[in-house]
Amino acid sequence: EVQLVESGGGLVQPGRSLRLSCSTSGFTFGDYAMNWVRQAPGKGLEWVGFIRIKANGGTTEYAASVKGRFIISRDDSKSIAYLQMNSLKTEDTALYYCSYRTGQFDYWGQGTMVTVSS
Amino acid sequence: SYELTQPPSVSVSPGQTARITCSGDALPKKYAYWYQQKSGQGPVLVIYEDNKRPSGIPERFSGSSSGTMATLTISGAQVEDEGDYYCYSTDSNGIQRVFGGGTKLTVL
Numbered sequence: 001e002v003q004l005v006e007s008g009g010g011l012v013q014p015g016r017s018l019r020l021s022c023s024t025s026g027f028t029f030g031d032y033a034m035n036w037v038r039q040a041p042g043k044g045l046e047w048v049g050f051i052r053i054k055a056n057g058g059t060t061e062y063a064a065s066v067k068g069r070f071i072i073s074r075d076d077s078k079s080i081a082y083l084q085m086n087s088l089k090t091e092d093t094a095l096y097y098c099s100y101r102t103g104q105f106d107y108w109g110q111g112t113m114v115t116v117s118s
Numbered sequence: 119s120y121e122l123t124q125p126p127s128v129s130v131s132p133g134q135t136a137r138i139t140c141s142g143d144a145l146p147k148k149y150a151y152w153y154q155q156k157s158g159q160g161p162v163l164v165i166y167e168d169n170k171r172p173s174g175i176p177e178r179f180s181g182s183s184s185g186t187m188a189t190l191t192i193s194g195a196q197v198e199d200e201g202d203y204y205c206y207s208t209d210s211n212g213i214q215r216v217f218g219g220g221t222k223l224t225v226l
Contacts, residue, residue, distance in 0.1 A: 035215070037161075044220035045153070045161060045204050061213050064119045097160065104172040106163035 002026035002107050004098050009112030012088055020112055022081040022098030029079035030054060032102060036072060036083050038094035039111075048096070051081065066092075088116045120144065120209035122218035129224040136192040138221045140205030143186055148208050150188035152181055153217075156201040164203075165190060195225045 008020040036048040049062035051072045071084040095111040122142040152165040165181035205218040
């Protein structure tokens with residue numbers, strides 16, 4: 001059974017950093033690009049970024065709203081994806097999901113809440 | 119940055135056909151995906167690659183794409199189909215992903 005479990009969320013002050021983890025099981029993690037998506041309270045889904053598989057360079061792409069502040073990485077040996085969030089702003093307050101998709105199969109975690117507030 | 123445009127809301131009576139549109143300049147070249155999100159739940163993929171339906175998704179859900187517009191059609195909408203629907207695609211370079219703003223479907 002495929003499982004994705006996000007962790008690391010919490011309350012953080014503006015300007016500080018936080019690292020989220022996406023722990024996975026049930027599939028060959030290294031074979032799939034991993035996405036991060038967020039949803040602010042009462043708002044729509046927003047794509048944050050993704051990381052390619054190592055065979056495709058393991059490179060990353062980001063939404064303009066987080067580029068230069070957020071960094072996505074992966075540890076294939078542990079089947080974990082990370083989202084390092086720096087210089088956090090109040091508008092980064094959201095439920096953060098990790099996900100991956102292969103064809104018709106689309107998997108999401110339950111999300112981890114990040115609240116940026118003084 | 120690339121944007122996908124959806125109507126904020128669509129309302130139909132039970133049994134009627136609901137159509138939700140998604141407009142984007144790259145849609146002639148890039149696939150559209152559709153997600154359903156019910157209140158308090160995570161997103162569920164209901165259409166992928168413009169018009170394919172994942173297993174387990176009812177046949178009343180269908181998708182199409184023509185030019186710069188993709189459409190999600192729910193034929194014979196039911197009360198349990200209420201929720202928010204999001205289209206998802208990529209820019210013309212296939213790099214930036216984006217969700218539409220979401221459409222709230224009301225069936226009553």
